[in-house]
Structure formats: structure tokens, C-alpha cells
Amino acid sequence: MYDFSYHRPTSLQDAVSLLAKQPDAKPMSGGMSLLPSMKLRLSKWTDVVDLAAIPDLSGIREEAGHIIIGARTRHVEVATSALLHAKLPALAELAEGIGDPLVRNRGTIGGSIANADPAADYPSSVVALDATIITTRREIAADAFFTGLFETALAHDELITAVRYKIPKRAAYMKFRHPASRYAIVGAFVAQMEGAVRVAITGAGPHVFRIAAYEDALTKTFSSAALDGVTPKLPSLNTDLHASADYRAHAVVEMVRRAVKAAAARKSI
Amino acid sequence: MAATTKTTGIGAALRRKEDLRLITGRGEFTDDFREAGQLYIYFLRSPHAHARIIKIDATEALALPGVKSVLTGKELLADGIKPLPHHVWALHPADIAMPNVDGSETFMAPHHAIAVDKARHVGEIVAMVVATSVALAKDAAELIHVEYDILPSVTNTWDTVKQDAAVVWDENGSNVCGDVETGSREDTNAAFAKAAHVARIETWVQRVTGVPMEPRAALAVFDEGTGRVTLTAGSGGSVRLKYDLAHMLGMKSEDVRIIMKDVGGNFGTRGMIYAEFCLVGWAARRLKTPVKWTAERSESFQSDYQARDLAVTAELALDKDGKFLAMRGSNIGNAGAHTSNFSPLQKGVEIMTSIYNIPTACFRARPVVSNTLPTRPYRSAGRPEVMFVMERLIDIAAREFGFDRVELRRKNLLHKEDLPFKNPFGMIYDNGDYHAVMEQVLELGDWTGFEARRAEAKARGKLRGIGVANYVDTATGVPRERAEITVRPDGQVDVIIGTISQGQGHETSFAQLATEFLHVPEDKVNIITGDTDVVKVGGGTHSGRGMRLASIVIWKASNEIIAKGKRIAALMAKADPAQVTFEKGHFHAAGQSLSLFDVARAASERNDLPDDLRAPLYAMSDETVNEAAFPYGAHVCEVEIDPALGTVEIARYSTVDDVGRAVNPMIIHGQTHGGIAQGVGQALMEEIVYDRQSGQLMTGSFMDYTMPRADNFPFFDAGFAEIPCTTHPLGIRPAGEGGTTPALGVTMNAVVDALRDFGVTHMDMPATPEKVWRAIHRKA
């Protein structure tokens, strides 16, 4: 780690102004992605702004037909939420599959989404459930949020405060784990929303993406058979030691199929 | 598990005494030690696989307040620090000699602790920074300017022997350090000429790394008054480290002290001195200040010795009935950037034919260097590799020539009447019942019920496969070991032993030996290791020698304690020493019953004893055991493959290892379970990858290097046989490596069997999901 100044503001306003003052200041939530990269000296920040002391940033509630999750809500809270198990079990299951208990006890949904790791799980839920990212400045639609590899629409001094999810009729997340890191080689989130089905894929490309051809087919008939004969148009996919692009392309098809089967087996809400 | 109801001594499945301490954070690992005023070390390592070092400028680094020193290869040579004392070949009398065909010497080059002329692998140390904190030392390292002349590199084992390969050691002119032929070429070729069938394999047993749970660390203190260096560090053994460190630092061995308390894993890759240990000691002496170094995990990936990495081409000749006639081939062992250790090549090639009755064989063996981390023996050094080759060859032959896999093994496995048996390379197998053990594991793994399970899996859309593999393991290693036993009047027995545990449970199993022989409860036995001021002789933990040798010296020392005790008891009871008996911890003499501790007390209190019986009641046994042991066994593995993604699940895994005599069955099972995980890890998951062009290490963290985890495995069906070993006075065979030795072959046999309908006859390890998926979908 390089030397840095540590701040622990008690209001969003203070946090934002600390960030605004320093071009190399960085917010910290659970620290599960930020700290390892700092420890490995892969990133260098003059100031770390810890969000832990800011009130009202965590919690899961239902409001006007939506689920609202505070940015500092930890993975373990999402995984064990009775509300989510009743209304949006796919999201609880996704959170249960992140990392290990230590990571789930500290890592947060806001941190994960802001980090925009191409292999992270949460981004698929944000896009598939047509969520809205609520920030200190504005509301950002899911489709406009993830802009590139580790890149989002957030400004330097803009903080996520909550994520507002639509409640789908049925949804499921299927993750094909990377054998070493256990992040997603391919994660497929399939959601049957009011009027349309959305399919979002994480792990396979530079950032989460949707598959229009699958969405159209599934909107017509919500069953895995509907995917037969449909050729998805995929963006250019990642290649690494454990999965080449063509293997990933195949896994995308397979994981969507499994997610559709799992979702179709659920009771519609 | 063999039925045993013993609750104490040899055969008792006791829980490990040390575990509560270890799992509640009360272990004392190297990093737990600190000294007032200690400085911290950070090593600047080469980012290049192969580069000439032109210039190192540390001016800026040294200007940082708190930076005490930056040392490079120049200072190393100026201070006369010697290269690492490698012995490339195993010198145990039972291992075969490895002379070059042309009579030349094996090529060996000095392995300096800091690169002096060239960096030969990514991660090789080019400078050592000493500062008041680790963070500061890292800051300073970033300010050291090293000018490199980057050279072409070679990492892949097959590439090393090519004409146009980059040469790692110019002094040798090529990467081939030796060219050895074992067995008889003439007889072998004659047998091949007559063969009805020849099965072939070309395979690379990939490189892996040891991944001990505790990363390496070292703390050195120099005492100006006595001139002694004390090094706290974990290794395979303390005594050898003392001599090796003294040698490198140019000191007398009595001026070096090693302290080694708990060690979190060894597996061989941690088995001997490392450059860092010497450098930490050197820095402490040079700066006259305690210095400390603790590796981070990413540093371990680029500085721990790596392992395996054997390229093999092999052929097996069979007659028309499936009788094995001969075997031949060529092994290339990749030693990495330094000529550090070729013994895995040697220990593999000497038992290529395993426990099959193969009359003749001939193998070429070449150790080579490359721009990769040096390799060392790793759990069962060299044997898992060759057992993999043999067991794969048998399955290939069975498939290709229409034999049943099990029948082919039954036909060729040595019978107990054939033993002792001299294999075609000259190794003499002791005793055992290879057939019985294989039949036992086939039963345990329900081999005959398998086809029903295959069909059931198929109905679920899964591909199920089964494999069987036999193995033999040559246990040699450092032949000398010592035990010193003191019976204390306060009711405790101290056992000083030269072999330290890195997690094998010695505190419990060695105590059980003392309990067996001296009849004192295990909790009264203190196993003392890990301080070379106390422990003078001992060979360390490797090559199945821990229990094998410790049992002999603890037994002999115990016998001497009893003999002395009888004489003391005789004096106490005024009886004839020849009439004194020792039973259940008591000496019976002339109607009196005296406990071992009564006698120990008498030895310290009475002044009428002859000199050799005066307190303490002590005995020492120091033995050199020149015989090898040949633990053997058989495993059955069953896998289930998801054809859609190519993922392989271990569905069932059964083992029968002949341990001769099980001292602690629970510890043996623990060793077997861990060993299986390491073997299956290699078969399905683990691989150290270097970029073939740049020589960069691509698997430098757990993000890319796949470690096997508990959820990758089912519960194991581990059994064992106890056929007493005829070359060990107590019948004990080694039990620490058998979990790994056949695991590579048996797992891959099961994977290939699961894929039989797709025309797959062989697959190189690891059988990763993508590789399996490609095989199923016939994609290159």
C-alpha cells in the first residue's frame, strides 16, 4: 500500500466534498475490492473516504412495488433477507454465491456495482431487473450505468446511495464459476418483467450486456425451448487462461438456458 | 479403516494433540516471532524471464529516510556469500546412479542468492532492501533503477531441448544438463521387436506449486558478543538448514542456530534452504540488527520452488495375450532456471515399470534448465508422474487392443511370491501383496456395480467414468536420524527428535510410539523439535522418512531406557537384573513394582549408582538406515462429467494403501485425504502457466491458479492394508505420500473412461472444463 490519508465523514455531503477536493481521492465501502488492489500497489490514492459512518446507507425495503437496497447493504444481508426470499429470491441467491463468508460479511452492493468488475455478479441483476441507480446527484437507468471495463457513468465525486429494483414476475441467476477465483466466467440473469423478459450476462464480455434475440424469444414464450434455433448476437467476449471466447460463447447459451429453466420452475409473483 | 479398538499407543486413532492449539490461533509460526528494533526486508525481483543485468542504481532508494541498506549481487560476491548448496541427485544407496551416457559430468551452475550476471526467471532476486518498515522498503524498491538487457527466454519443457531454444546457462551451451540411459536398451529393443502390441503415450505432467498455507518467513538475529546468527524460519528440517546456512554465510555450524516452531506446510517445495533465508541472515550480520522478512502470497507464487514438470514419451510392449514384455521411452525433467534438484527425474525413472512384472525396460532421462522457477521434490517426488504414465499406458493398451483394464492389471501385477523383486532399473521392492490390495480397493469402490451407475448418470445427461491405478513409492531420503529420550522424575518423558512436523501430527503420533514402548500416557510425552541448540541430528520430513525413521530411533532409545531401568530397579530391589521385567510401565523386581518414574527418581536421588546409570534416565539412538521402503497401494476414482460445460466432479474415491502398521489410523487417513486433494488438484485444476513467448508467470495468484477446495470432493472411502514391511524392524511403511502418488493417473483414467464414446484416448492434465468440453465437441 502507498501512503494515503484516511477520512471517515459522517454525512454524504462531507463525503462528496472530500472527493471533490482531491482528484485522487476514492470512496471506500466494504473495501473488499479497493483494499486488495491498494495492497498489491495496483492502485494509488491520496485519500480514502470511508463511507461506513454515514447513516441510512444500508437496508432493504419494499416501496411502491419496488425493492430498494441501500448502497452499504452487505452481501450477507441480501443473501439472508426474508423480504428478498419472498419477493426476489434470485437476488438473494446471487448474493449467497459471491466470494466466501468473509467477503460477504464486508462487501456491499454499492461497492460491487460502482466497481463494475466484468466478472462481478450484481451488475447482471441491475441490468436484467431494469434497476435504477440512485446517486448523490441523480438517478441513472441500468442500461446507461455500465460503460466499460471497470467503468460506470458515475462522476468522480458522485456516490451511489441506493439501488431501486423492479420486482419481476419470475427471475433466476445462474453462475458458471471461474474454477480459481470463483467469480463468474459467465453469469446469466433472466427476469420475466411486466410485459417483457430481460436477459443480462456478466463475466463474458468487458461489461454486462443484454441479449436482444433471447429477450424477444422469451417474451413470446417463457421456456427454454423458446431458445432453440435462436442465434444470439454476442459482443466480443473475454479470453483468459480458463475460458476462451468461443467456450464462453457456448457457456452463455447454456447458462441462459439453465436460468430460464430455473425461473420457469418458480411461482410467478 | 482397519478395525482397531486400541485407545493408546500404536494403532490408536487418537485425535491430534496439536490441533486445538493450531486451530485456536496459538500456533507459533515464524511471522509470530519478533525482535525489538527489527528491520524489514523487501526483495526486488526480476520482472523479466531472462535478462542480463547491466546496471543497478540505488542512489534514490538509499536517500529515503529509514532505508538502511540496498544489497545486490555485487555485495553478495564481495562478502563471499556462497551459492545455494544443491545436491542435484539423491545420493541414498538405494536410489540408482545417474551417470551421463558419454561419461561427462552432470552440468551444475552456481545458484547465487541474488542474481549476479543475469536474471534467469521472473521473480529472481536482483536486490534486497532493508528498511524500518515493509511499506518503506517497497517504496525504496520502486526507486531502484535496474538496467536490463532483455534476452529471449524458454519455459516450455519440450522447447528446452530444441536446437534453436534460448540457452539459460551459456556456460553449458545447451539447456540439457545430463543425458542418462537406464535399464537395458538391447534387451528392450529385442522384446519390442517380438511384441504383438505396442501402446504409446506422449504427455507433459504439468508444473504445479506447493502452496503451503503459511507463506515463508524468516527472522534473523546476530549476536555481536558470541558472533552467532539465529534464524527463525520454517523448512523441511532444522538441522540441515543449520549446516546449509552456515555454509552459505561462511560460518562454523555451531555459530548458527535455527529455531523452527510451527511450520504451516512443506510438501517438499519448502524442503531446504532458500535464497531468502541466507539473505536475511546475511543482512542481520552485516547490519548488526535483527531483520525480518515475510512473503506475501503473490511473492510465494514467484519465489517458492515449483514442482513436477516432466515431459514423457513412453511405449509399452505386450504379447498377444496382454502380457507386458518391455517398456521404453524418454523423460525430460524441467529443473527451472537453476541446477537445483534433479531427483524427481531420478526417482521417477527408476520405477517407471511400477509394480508390474516387466522383464526389461530402457529409459532416457534428461534434466534440463529453463527460464522458470527452480523445481524441487514435491509430495512423492517423481513417482506420481511416472505412475500416471504407467497407468495411462495400461488403459490405452486395454482400449486399443481390446483387453479388460482390470484383467490386464491382474495379468501383469507382481505376485507376492515374486517378492523381493528387482525391477529392470535395479530397484529391489521389499514385500507386500499387490493383488490383494488391488482387489480390496476394487471391492471398496464397487467396481462391478459401476456400469449401473454409468447408466443411471447417463439418464441424467451426465457422463460417468471409472478408473483404477496401482502405485509404488520409493521412500529413501536422508538416511540418518536420532532420538534422545529422557524420563523425568516429575512424570514426564521428553523425546528430542530431529524431524519436525509441518502439519503431519508428530506431536501425537511420535508420542504414541513412546507410549507403546514405555507405557506412559501420550499426554505425558513431550516431543521436542525445532531448536538446533537442542536437536543436533535429524534428517527432516521428506521421502516418507518421518515415521519410518523416527519409529526406529524412538524404539531403540526406549529399549535402552528399559534396559537401564531394569538395572536401576535391580539395585533398588536388590534383585538380579536378569530377573527384572518391565510390564505396563512398571519394573517388577524381587516382588517389588517400581514405575518408570520411580526409577527415574532413584536415578537422580541415589548416589550409589554406577556412572552410566546416574540421572537423568536418558538414552539416545542414532541410526543410519540405508534401506529404502516401498509403500504401495491402489486407488479407484469415479467421475461425473457435465457434457454441456465440461465440468468434472469427483463422484467417488476409494483408496487402499499398505502402511505396514498403522501407528495412528486417523492421522493416516488425514494424510491420505490431503494427498488425494493434491493429486486430484493436479489432475483437474492446478497448473503453473508461463507465457511461452515472454516467459511471464501467468498464474501469479489464487485468481488464476486453481487450488482444490473441500467442495471439489466427496467423502473419501479410505481403507488401508497392514502387511508388515520386511525391511523395517517394526513393519511400518511410509503413509504420507500414497494419497498423491496414484491420484493423477487414477483420476485421468476415470476422466478418459467417461469420455470413451467421444473417441478420447488420452488427455494431458489438468482436465479443465474447457479442455474436456473441447474433447467432447471435438474442437481443437
Ligand SMILES: Cc1cc2nc3c(=O)[nH]c(=O)nc-3n(C[C@H](O)[C@H](O)[C@H](O)COP(=O)(O)OP(=O)(O)OC[C@H]3O[C@@H](n4cnc5c(N)ncnc54)[C@H](O)[C@@H]3O)c2cc1C
Ligand atoms: C476473495 C474475494 C472473492 C470475491 N468473489 C466475488 C464474486 O464471486 N462475485 C462478485 O461479484 N464479487 C466478488 N468479490 C468482490 C466483492 O463482492 C466486493 O465486495 C465488491 O466487488 C466491492 O464491494 P465493497 O463494498 O467491498 O467495495 P469497495 O472495495 O469498498 O469499493 C469498490 C469500488 O467501489 C467504489 N465505491 C464503493 N462504494 C461506493 C459508492 N457508494 N458510490 C460510489 N463508489 C463506491 C470504491 O471507490 C471502489 O472503487 C470478491 C472479493 C474477494 C476479496
